[in-house]
Amino acid sequence: MSSGQNSGGLMSSAGLVRYFDSDGSNTPTMDPRTVVAFGVLLGVLVLMLNATA
Template sequence: MSRGQNSGGLMSSAGLVRYFDSEDRNAPQIDPRTVVAFGVLFGLLVMVLNVV
């Protein structure tokens, strides 16, 4: 690889890091346990509906 070429690895992800690093104060905050519980309940619902 020549010296003048930039692979763009870190520079191309800099915008994403800046985007995900900033948190909106007005955004709804959801507890991770709530998300897991919802996923488990949804999975159980699907299993029950498969049986019926």
């Protein structure tokens, strides 16, 4: 085994860190309550469709 080999820890994630650190001005934003409400409505819809089948 060579002691000069890189374990790939920090170097492999460097691109992801740069990607998530960038603050784009044209990124879509949603209120968290909207996401939760959509999830609840979708769950109720699935339960209703499951009950009728």
